[in-house]
Amino acid sequence: HCKDQGVVYRALKAGFGSVMYDGSSLPFEENLQNTLDVCRVAHACGASVEAELGSLAAGERSHEGSAGDVEAYTDPEAAKQFVDGTGVDALAVSVGTVHGLYKGKPNIRIDILNAINEKLNMPLVLHGGSGIPERDILECIRHGIAKINVNTEISVYAVDQTKLYLESAAPHFSELSLRQVGYVKEIVKKYISFFRE
Numbered sequence: 001h002c003k004d005q006g007v008v009y010r011a012l013k014a015g016f017g018s019v020m021y022d023g024s025s026l027p028f029e030e031n032l033q034n035t036l037d038v039c040r041v042a043h044a045c046g047a048s049v050e051a052e053l054g055s056l057a058a059g060e061r062s063h064e065g066s067a068g069d070v071e072a073y074t075d076p077e078a079a080k081q082f083v084d085g086t087g088v089d090a091l092a093v094s095v096g097t098v099h100g101l102y103k104g105k106p107n108i109r110i111d112i113l114n115a116i117n118e119k120l121n122m123p124l125v126l127h128g129g130s131g132i133p134e135r136d137i138l139e140c141i142r143h144g145i146a147k148i149n150v151n152t153e154i155s156v157y158a159v160d161q162t163k164l165y166l167e168s169a170a171p172h173f174s175e176l177s178l179r180q181v182g183y184v185k186e187i188v189k190k191y192i193s194f195f196r197e
Contacts, residue, residue, distance in 0.1 A: 001020065001022040001052070001127075002019065002020055002021055002022060003021075003022050003023065003025070005021065005034060005037065005038060008021050008038050008041075008042075009038075009041060012041060012042055012045045012047055016047060017046070017047050017048070018047055018048045018049075018050070019038070019042055019047060019048075019049055019050070020049075020050040020051070020052075020092075021034065021035055021038040021049060021050075021051055022051070022052045022092075023035055023051065023052070024052040024053060024054060024055050024092075024094075025055065028078060028082070031051075031053070031082070032081075032082055032085050032086055035049070035051045035082070035086040035088055036085060036086045036087070038051075039086050039087045039088055039089075043087070048089040048090070049088050049089050049090075050088070050089065050090040050091070050092060050125055050147075051082075051086065051088045051090075051091060051092065052091070052092040052093075052094075052125075052127070053074050053075075053078060053079055053082050053091060053092070053093065053094075054072050054073055054074030054075075054093055054094030054095075055072045055094055072094060073094050073095060073096070073109060073112055074091075074093040074094045074095065074112065074116060076112065076115040076116045076118075076119050077119075079091060079093065079116050079119060079120060080119045080120060083120055083122065089122075089123070090122065090123040090124070090125050090146070090147065091116075091120065091122065091123075091124055091125065092124075092125035092126070092127050093112075093113065093116055093124055093125070093126070094127075095108055095109045095110075095112050095113045095116075095126070095140075096108040096109045096112075097126060097127060097128030097129065097132065106131070106132050106133065106136060108132065108136050108139070108140060110139055110140070110143055113140060113143045113144065113145070114143045114144075116144070117143050117144030120144075121144075123144075123146035123147065124144040124145050124146060124147075125145070125146070125147040125148075125149070126140055126145045126147070126148045126149065127149045128149065128152075129148040129149050129150040129153075130149075130150045130151065130152040130153035130154075130156075131152075131153055134194050137194070137195075138194065141195070148191070148195070150187070150191055153187055154184055154187045154188065157183055157186070157187050158180055158183040158184055158187075161179070161180075161183045162176065162179070162180060162183070165179055
């Protein structure tokens with residue numbers, strides 16, 4: 001969620017092949033204009049751009065957003081106007097997910113996602129994928145989601161497992177770092193296994 005265009009441009013100068021500019025908290029026209037500017041520079045560098053339209057509420061144990069964040073579903077008509085006006089390569093949409101972990105039961109709006117997918121026919125991105133039941137994730141994939149962010153679940157699992165390891169006798173940093181790589185792999189393998197279905 002890079003909200004600073006200057007950081008995006010520095011990333012492109014450093015050779016990044018894909019960037020994510022997030023102007024979703026801005027008024028629609030300003031988000032569109034900023035994203036258009038980012039796309040022009042990124043595409044000239046041969047890089048792709050992910051942008052965001054709509055906003056996610058804050059869940060638990062997230063490092064993104066704040067408790068005051070309010071969910072605003074992505075409007076399919078606005079999404080079409082935004083994509084047509086920017087030339088963005090992928091669009092992160094708000095359809096009922098949250099940053100972090102859910103405080104209650106997820107309520108993914110497949111109807112909204114489907115309407116967006118039918119209008120855009122392009123890669124859609126689901127932020128806030130942590131903790132969504134597998135059947136709901138697969139339903140999202142069937143309706144256009146091509147990229148899913150699950151950072152919180154990976155982070156929480158790695159931290160919780162690290163705590164357990166540190167409570168064991170005489171932990172050593174070199175072993176801890178290797179174990180942490182393994183903790184991340186466990187969650188990533190879980191998602192890869194059913195993303196392929």
